[in-house]
Each structure stands twice: as C-alpha cells, then as structure tokens.
Amino acid sequence: MKKEELLARLALLELEGLGPIGAHALLSKFGSAQGVFEARISQIVSVYRLSKKVAERIKNSKDVFLKAEKELDFLEREMVEVIHLDSETYPQKLAQCPDAPLMLFLKGKFPSSNQNALGVVGTRNMSKYGRDLVAALLEEFREQGIWVVSGLAAGIDGEAHQKSCELGLPTLGVMGTGMDLIYPYAHRRLAEEMLNNGGGIISEFTSGTKPDRENFPRRNRVVAGMVDALVVVEAGEKGGALITAELAAGYHREVFAYPGRVGDEFSAGCNRLIQQGKAVMIQSGKEVKEWMQWEGQKKLTGLWAKGGSVGPAESMVLRCLEDVSSLHLDELVYRSGLGLYEVKAALLNLEMENGVKSYPGGRWGRG
Numbered sequence: 001m002k003k004e005e006l007l008a009r010l011a012l013l014e015l016e017g018l019g020p021i022g023a024h025a026l027l028s029k030f031g032s033a034q035g036v037f038e039a040r041i042s043q044i045v046s047v048y049r050l051s052k053k054v055a056e057r058i059k060n061s062k063d064v065f066l067k068a069e070k071e072l073d074f075l076e077r078e079m080v081e082v083i084h085l086d087s088e089t090y091p092q093k094l095a096q097c098p099d100a101p102l103m104l105f106l107k108g109k110f111p112s113s114n115q116n117a118l119g120v121v122g123t124r125n126m127s128k129y130g131r132d133l134v135a136a137l138l139e140e141f142r143e144q145g146i147w148v149v150s151g152l153a154a155g156i157d158g159e160a161h162q163k164s165c166e167l168g169l170p171t172l173g174v175m176g177t178g179m180d181l182i183y184p185y186a187h188r189r190l191a192e193e194m195l196n197n198g199g200g201i202i203s204e205f206t207s208g209t210k211p212d213r214e215n216f217p218r219r220n221r222v223v224a225g226m227v228d229a230l231v232v233v234e235a236g237e238k239g240g241a242l243i244t245a246e247l248a249a250g251y252h253r254e255v256f257a258y259p260g261r262v263g264d265e266f267s268a269g270c271n272r273l274i275q276q277g278k279a280v281m282i283q284s285g286k287e288v289k290e291w292m293q294w295e296g297q298k299k300l301t302g303l304w305a306k307g308g309s310v311g312p313a314e315s316m317v318l319r320c321l322e323d324v325s326s327l328h329l330d331e332l333v334y335r336s337g338l339g340l341y342e343v344k345a346a347l348l349n350l351e352m353e354n355g356v357k358s359y360p361g362g363r364w365g366r367g
Contacts (some may be wrong), residue, residue, distance in 0.1 A: 001084060003072075008033030009084060009103055010068035017054045018039040020099045023287065026050075027102075033137050037061055054245025055318040067206070074207045081106040093117070093325055094225040097251050101222065105179045110172050111147035111226070115319065116294055117172075119149045119227035119248065121220075121241045122156025122234040123266045130234035130266070133258050134159045137231060142167050145316035147337070149174065149226050151219055151240065152191065153202065154184050156233045160195055161187075168312040170199040170337040176219035177305075178207040188277055191224060217243055224248035229292055232257040232279060235269030235305025242269050245279060255279040269278060303317035313338055313346040316353065318366070326365035 001009075011032050012023050014038065017274035026036045029047045036044070037058060042057035044209050057064075075082055081221060083090050083104040092113040094100050111117040122130055134156060139149065148164040149159040152173035164171035175183065179201075182188045191201050204222065205215065220240050224247035232255070245255050257279035260267020271278035282288055289295045313336075320335040321327060327335070333343050347364060350356040352365045 001087075005034055005067065005345035006082065006084075007068045007072060008037055010071050010206070010215060011064040012036065013103060013204075014055055014067045014071075015054070015061075017051070017057065017232075020101055022047075022050055023102045024098075024100075029083075030088075056133045071206050074180065075105065078179065079107075079150070082124070089225055093227070094222065097221070097225040099221060100225060103207075104202055104204055106200055106202045107179065108172075108195045109170070109198065109334070110200050110202060111149070111170070112320075112335045114322070115147055115316075115335065115337075116144070116292070117147040117149050117227040118179070118288070119223050119230035119244070119253075120156065120160035121150055121223065121230065121244050122231055123236055123239060123269075124153055124155035124157075124264050125236075126155040126159060126234060127266060128259070130156055131159055133233050135163055137233070137285040137288070138163045138167055138169065141169060141294075142287060142312065143288070143315050144168075145312055145319050146294070147172060147199075149223055151176070151216075151223055151244075152182070152187055153240070154186070156241070158187055160233075161190055161199075165190075165193045165197045168197070170197060173201045174200055174219050174222045174226065175203040176205070176256070177203065177211050178205045178209040179203055180207040183211040198339060198342075200337075204217070216240055220244040221247045224251055224253060227253060229254040229288060231254065231268050232273060232284070232290065234258070234260065234266045235273075236266050237268045237272065239269065245273055249278055254292060256282045256291070258282060269327060269333040280285070302338055311346070311349070313342050314350050315357070317343060317346045317350060321356065321364065324358050326363040329362045329364065332364060340362060 025047050030036045032038055041055045045052055057091050076260050085102055148160055148171040150160045161171045177183045182191050193220045220243050230248040230253055232241050232245050257270040257273045257280055260270055262342050316336045333340050357365050358367050
C-alpha cells in the first residue's frame with residue numbers, strides 16, 4: 001500500500017464518531033481512504049446515514065492527518081506490523097465479520113486461516129476453581145497445536161495466556177489500548193513471554209489510546225471474531241466475558257461454558273449462558289475437541305505408532321500441511337507461528353518417522 005493511502009486510512013481511524021461499519025461503507029463507496037477525504041460533504045452524508053458533523057470532520061481533516069503522520073512514525077520506529085482489511089494477510093476469520101477493524105496493529109504472529117483458534121475468557125476475579133479449569137482445558141490441547149486467543153486482561157484471560165506459554169501453545173492477546181501500552185501493566189512481562197513463545201499481541205487502536213471502558217467491548221469483538229470456538233470459564237452476571245460470548249454467537253462461532261455452583265457470584269454468568277441455550281455446557285477440554293472435531297492427528301509410523309505422542313511443534317507442522325500438496329519452509333514458519341529452528345527440528349523428526357517428505361525448492365509435504 002502506498003504511503004499516502006496508508007496515511008489516509010490512519011487518519012480515518014483518528015476521526016471521532018466514525019466506527020468500523022461506517023468506515024467500511026465509505027471505503028466501499030469511494031474506493032480508497034484518499035477518495036473519502038476528497039469527496040464532497042453531500043456525498044459523504046449519503047453513505048450509511050453518516051451525520052453531517054462526521055462529514056465536516058472528514059473535510060476539516062488537517063488535525064487527523066497530523067496525528068496519522070505521528071502514528072506512522074511510531075509504527076515504523078517500534079516495528080509494529082500494519083495489516084489493512086483488504087490485505088491478503090488480514091485474519092480471514094475476522095474479515096468475515098461485518099464490523100471487522102479497518103486496520104490491525106501487530107507484534108509477533110496470529111493464527112492463520114487453517115489453524116484452529118480457541119478463545120478462552122472469563123472474570124478478572126478468578127478463583128482457584130477457574131485457574132484449575134484453565135489448566136485442565138489447555139492441557140487437553142497440548143498435542144493439538146491450537147492457538148489460544150484472549151484479551152490479555154487480569155484473571156482468566158491472563159491465566160489462559162500464561163498457561164499456553166507453559167505448554168508451548170502459541171497465544172494471541174487482543175488489546176483495548178494502543179500498541180504503546182500493555183494493560184494491565186503487570187502483564188508486560190507476560191506479553192514478552194507470549195512473543196517469545198511464537199504468539200503475538202494485536203490491537204485496532206492507535207498509540208496513545210488509554211484503557212478506557214468503551215474500548216473493551218470493541219476489543220471483545222476482535223477476540224470473538226478471531227476464533228473458531230470460545231470457552232467461558234468463569235463469569236459474573238455482567239461483564240466482558242458475557243459480551244464476548246454474545247458476539248461470538250452472533251458471528252456463528254461455537255460457544256462453550258463451564259458450569260459452576262449455584263449461588264457462586266462468578267459462575268452465575270456461565271450458568272445463565274447454559275440455561276438460556278447460548279452456550280454448550282462442558283466439563284472438560286476433551287468435550288470441546290469432540291464437538292469441534294479437533295480430536296487427534298493423522299497416524300504416523302515409527303515412534304508414534306508405538307504409543308509415543310506427536311510433540312507440539314511436530315503437531316503444528318502437520319496441521320499446516322493438511323489439505324495442501326506442499327509448502328515452502330518460509331510459509332511453514334509463518335503459518336505455524338514457530339521459530340525457524342523449531343520448524344527445521346520438527347521437520348527432521350517427522351521426516352525420520354515418514355511423516356513428511358522434502359521436495360525441490362525448499363518445499364515440504366505430508367508423508
């Protein structure tokens with residue numbers, strides 16, 4: 001994307017009163033962000049019932065372009081990847097949502113379209129019961145190579161990210177702030193651990209965005225849109241976890257919830273979701289795997305045929321090679337979210353067990 005168009009899109013993000021749906025409508029009407037800023041006020045207000053006030057802000061856009069230039073400097077300086085909605089690298093699951101963010105800012109990696117992604121959310125007031133459920137849930141996926149997606153918040157979200165790192169599962173944190181601010185502050189080290197583990201952190205907000213209350217429902221919709229299924233571990237009668245569950249159901253994602261004791265404040269939300277038929281009740285991660293048909297990997301010869309288990313890296317590589325004839329090593333690294341040396345080691349192990357074949361040009365396929 002040319003710099004001028006990128007600046008114009010960043011300027012759209014800075015416009016007060018213009019949400020994702022309105023931005024999508026404007027881009028569809030005028031073909032580009034530059035075209036939006038060149039349009040007449042009468043043309044702008046005819047699009048998706050946009051107010052004259054918003055149209056006037058678009059026409060008096062000097063301030064937002066100054067902010068956009070500063071933002072671009074920040075992104076380049078901090079080596080933050082910019083992913084725009086019509087890019088081939090935009091998360092395909094999220095792109096299907098009608099209110100998908102116009103742009104995403106990324107450090108690290110996120111799940112590709114052929115990788116299973118599980119959202120895990122819940123209350124900030126996590127109990128030992130909730131912590132134990134998160135551990136047991138993710139242990140079930142240790143050999144599956146799935147991605148774990150959550151909101152990087154305190155409580156269940158942070159525990160899901162932390163446990164994923166301990167198990168070697170890549171995990172994505174969706175933030176309600178700009179990329180210059182990890183919130184809560186106590187999770188700065190966790191965010192670094194997530195990146196080092198092959199995962200990532202992502203946001204739709206420009207730098208300088210503070211953790212204001214209205215940002216978190218927007219953050220929650222990205223969590224819901226990025227995943228194939230969502231598990232609510234513990235949740236009160238109100239809160240972000242229930243918002244995420246409602247959004248996920250609206251996006252036709254599978255929603256699961258663990259039941260809790262009657263009268264328990266932070267199980268009431270889960271129990272209500274189950275009672276109202278908005279979530280499938282589960283008692284283990286195995287039930288999620290069975291429901292989602294994520295159970296098991298293709299059988300291999302040699303060591304694994306004798307009762308051993310496919311390691312997390314090998315499992316991830318095999319999943320990336322499903323339904324394709326072959327992939328280049330670089331593409332395997334990108335799709336798997338693993339490091340180059342991890343992928344090479346996994347390929348060597350799999351080749352010795354006849355799990356993969358090497359092809360000319362640095363390409364690999366299933367054995």
